[in-house]
Amino acid sequence: MAAPTTLGESLRQHGVSRRGFLKFCAATATMMALPPSMAPAIAKALEQARRPSVIWLSFQECTGCTESLTRSSSPNVENLIFDVISLDYHHTLQAAAGDAAEHAREQAMHDNAGEYLVVVDGSLPGPNANPGYSTIAGISNYDMLMETISGAAAVVAVGSCAAFGGLPKADPNPTGAVSVQDLVKDKPVINVSGCPPVPMVITGVLAQFLTFGTLPELDEYGRPRAFFGQSIHDRCYRRPFYDKGLFAETFDDEGAKAGWCLYRLGCKGPMTYNACATMKWNGGASWPVEAGYPCLGCSEPDFWDAGGFYKALSVPTGAPGDVLLTAGVVGAAVGVAAGLKSRSESKQAAKYHDKVTAQELEEKL
Amino acid sequence: MTPMDFLLLTKGPLFSLAIAIFAIGMLIRLAEILTLGRAHNYATPRGNGVIPGLRTVYRRFNPDPGTFKRAPFDVIVGTLWHVGFVVALLLFIPHVELIKSTFGIGWPALPNPIVDAITAITLLALVAALVHRLRQPVKRFLSTPEDYLIWAVTFLPLLTGYLAYHRLINPYPLALGLHILSAEIFLIVLPFTKLTHIFTAFVARYYNGAIFGRKGIQS
Numbered sequence: 001m002a003a004p005t006t007l008g009e010s011l012r013q014h015g016v017s018r019r020g021f022l023k024f025c026a027a028t029a030t031m032m033a034l035p036p037s038m039a040p041a042i043a044k045a046l047e048q049a050r051r052p053s054v055i056w057l058s059f060q061e062c063t064g065c066t067e068s069l070t071r072s073s074s075p076n077v078e079n080l081i082f083d084v085i086s087l088d089y090h091h092t093l094q095a096a097a098g099d100a101a102e103h104a105r106e107q108a109m110h111d112n113a114g115e116y117l118v119v120v121d122g123s124l125p126g127p128n129a130n131p132g133y134s135t136i137a138g139i140s141n142y143d144m145l146m147e148t149i150s151g152a153a154a155v156v157a158v159g160s161c162a163a164f165g166g167l168p169k170a171d172p173n174p175t176g177a178v179s180v181q182d183l184v185k186d187k188p189v190i191n192v193s194g195c196p197p198v199p200m201v202i203t204g205v206l207a208q209f210l211t212f213g214t215l216p217e218l219d220e221y222g223r224p225r226a227f228f229g230q231s232i233h234d235r236c237y238r239r240p241f242y243d244k245g246l247f248a249e250t251f252d253d254e255g256a257k258a259g260w261c262l263y264r265l266g267c268k269g270p271m272t273y274n275a276c277a278t279m280k281w282n283g284g285a286s287w288p289v290e291a292g293y294p295c296l297g298c299s300e301p302d303f304w305d306a307g308g309f310y311k312a313l314s315v316p317t318g319a320p321g322d323v324l325l326t327a328g329v330v331g332a333a334v335g336v337a338a339g340l341k342s343r344s345e346s347k348q349a350a351k352y353h354d355k356v357t358a359q360e361l362e363e364k365l
Numbered sequence: 366m367t368p369m370d371f372l373l374l375t376k377g378p379l380f381s382l383a384i385a386i387f388a389i390g391m392l393i394r395l396a397e398i399l400t401l402g403r404a405h406n407y408a409t410p411r412g413n414g415v416i417p418g419l420r421t422v423y424r425r426f427n428p429d430p431g432t433f434k435r436a437p438f439d440v441i442v443g444t445l446w447h448v449g450f451v452v453a454l455l456l457f458i459p460h461v462e463l464i465k466s467t468f469g470i471g472w473p474a475l476p477n478p479i480v481d482a483i484t485a486i487t488l489l490a491l492v493a494a495l496v497h498r499l500r501q502p503v504k505r506f507l508s509t510p511e512d513y514l515i516w517a518v519t520f521l522p523l524l525t526g527y528l529a530y531h532r533l534i535n536p537y538p539l540a541l542g543l544h545i546l547s548a549e550i551f552l553i554v555l556p557f558t559k560l561t562h563i564f565t566a567f568v569a570r571y572y573n574g575a576i577f578g579r580k581g582i583q584s
Contacts, residue, residue: 220536221367231537245476247458264462271372271537300538301369307376311466313541314459317377320384320467327388334389335396343401 007210008047021046028207045211052210053108053116055148056090059141060134060168060177061122065159066092068196085206088116091136102137105148113151117209120145120180123161123168127183129176145183154188154215155180158202160298163191163221170304181222188215191222193274195298200279201227219273221301227279232269232295235277238262256292266310268297372538375545383549384467390556391564398568411581414574421574421584422567438497442490449487453480453523477530484527491520511558518554521547 011021025046026039034042058066070093087093088108089101096104108116124141125133131140139147149155157180160166168177181189192201205224208216216224233239241247241261248255249264261267269277272295280287289295294310297303307317348354366374428440454460458474465471474480495516498504525534525544534540554560577584 231532233537234532243477245458245474245478264458270532271369271541273536301367302373306369306373312459312462314463315466316380316463317373318381320381321469323381324384324388324467327385328392331389331392332396335393336400338393339397339400342397 006048007051010051011047028204042207042211046207051086052206053086053088053112054119055088055105055108055116055152056093056119056121057141057145057148058091059120059122059124059145059162060175061159061161062167063092063121065121065196066090069199069202098137102139109148109151115153116151117154117156117206118149118152119156119158120162121158123165123177123179124183126176126178129178133175142183145180149184149187152187154190154209155184156202156205157181157189157191157193157222159197160193160195160301160303163193163223164301166195167304170302189222190215190218190224193221193223193228193299193301195296195303197299198227198275198279198281201275223273223299227275228273228299230273230278232272232274232277232289236269236289237277238289251292259292262289262292262294264312265294266308266312267294268300268303268306268313269295270313272297272300274299368536368539368542372542372545375542375549379549380545383552387552387555391561394556394561395564395568398565403572406579410579412578414576414578417578417584418571418573418575421577422570424574424584425566425570442494442497446487446490446494449483449490450519450523453484453487453526456480457526481527481530484523484530488520488523488527491516491523495520514554515558515560518547518551518560522551 022039022043025043026036029036029038029042056066086108089105091101094101094104122134122141124145125131127142131142134141136144157163161168161177162180165173165177165179165182168175169179181191190205192205194201201224204227205216208214208224216226219225219228221228233242236242238259238261241259242263246255246258246260247264248258248260248262250256251265256265263270267289269289276287276295277289280290296309297306300306305317307313307315349356428444433440452475455464455472456475457480458477461471461474498508498512498516522544525540525547528534529537529540529544532540534543551560555563574584
């Protein structure tokens with residue numbers, strides 16, 4: 001049997017029912033904040049979509065983002081959509097190695113010039129950093145990214161490393177890591193942040209690209225607003241406990257068992273914008289807060305440096321106690337010295353019967 | 366600068382800077398006042414000064430009837446917003462977490478809705494106090510630019526905190542960063558303005574009470 005050329009054919013070959021496919025389209029329409037009447041349009045466009053060429057570049061990363069996409073609990077429509085894009089280059093998933101692998105990338109760039117999508121996961125050493133920190137086939141990450149995006153339609157930065165620099169960029173950033181948007185200025189960059197991102201968000205972005213041929217509306221961090229428009233806190237099922245002032249104070253106290261708010265255990269949900277609370281993980285099974293674990297804020301820039309994971313959001317990131325103690329000692333010493341000086345001055349004045357007029361006192365004020 | 370950069374700046378280096386300025390400035394003031402001492406009194410004491418001193422620190426929380434009769438608005442609204450400010454500052458759960466991390470001691474806090482309501486009342490009381498100050502010719506005449514500055518630096522942390530809690534400024538890192546910044550301005554301004562009364566009021570009350578106690582007079 002010939003390889004399917006359209007997404008619709010591929011899905012049917014994989015045994016996806018029409019009903020299952022339309023359910024996915026309706027869910028996608030909802031997530032993109034479109035009216036339900038758009039679902040048939042999405043279905044039609046997706047069915048007829050040609051397999052777009054995708055070049056996936058992995059730089060300074062942990063492969064967690066790829067794991068997130070490929071280790072979903074069961075084969076589902078999201079996975080199949082991922083199967084039916086023409087993933088022409090991906091270190092972890094491709095069979096080819098060495099020259100053949102690099103040739104596949106060059107071939108895809110050549111055949112689909114101006115139309116292919118580049119997906120990047122991982123940050124990369126910036127143009128001024130030592131390129132030796134991360135190379136592929138002897139090519140520095142920077143050179144490979146710049147060469148590959150030259151003919152791309154758009155770049156999708158998957159994961160917080162690609163979107164914001166992530167763990168490699170965390171203080172003290174030994175490899176001079178930068179994000180994709182720091183380097184790519186002349187192509188649209190979509191940031192799908194998260195450590196790792198919710199798989200459905202990646203497929204949702206691809207679905208929009210296939211359906212409308214357009215890129216989603218982005219927030220100020222270049223993230224699709226449909227998925228990153230609301231905070232974890234605002235959509236959290238534990239929010240009523242926050243509003244009532246009921247908090248777990250340790251991981252095994254009565255509050256934790258009763259499912260109360262995890263703010264005091266370090267939950268960064270109030271500052272974190274992601275779709276975990278609504279879309280959940282592992283096929284909608286659960287998500288970190290539901291599992292009793294505070295949100296780390298992994299979809300926000302510099303979350304590694306944003307204070308301890310188990311410290312409340314209001315706790316300062318420095319060492320305020322030490323600063324306060326040192327400053328207090330200095331202040332007290334200076335104050336005592338100033339007080340003693342004034343005291344001896346006034347004693348001297350008393351001794352020599354110095355006179356002072358009201359006008360002089362007025363001038364001193 | 367992204368909102369997140371702003372939040373991390375206010376939560377990190379700026380906070381350290383603000384509490385350093387606050388601690389150095391305030392302790393210079395207090396240590397100087399305390400080491401200056403008081404002029405020696407050669408008269409035979411009629412009583413001990415310590416207990417009356419401490420008692421006066423407490424008793425001055427109650428307004429005397431004369432003041433209440435002359436200026437009920439000032440007493441009621443003034444008490445209202447002072448208490449509200451202290452409650453919002455010391456009994457809001459995120460603040461208790463902050464205090465615990467800085468001073469190493471914590472205490473029980475109030476449920477969020479109660480602090481929220483108290484904050485709203487405090488904001489209204491502060492607005493009323495400002496309107497009163499502007500509309501009363503005597504008060505307006507007596508007011509200096511510093512008084513309006515103090516009003517603003519007191520009002521802003523409450524306002525930004527209220528807006529951040531209700532998530533009326535987006536994205537949230539910007540809201541929280543603005544709130545922390547306004548609190549830092551308060552801390553930096555505190556030792557160099559009449560805001561020092563937060564600490565010196567108690568020293569003054571004690572001295573007053575102790576002097577009267579020494580003379581054997583009730584204060």
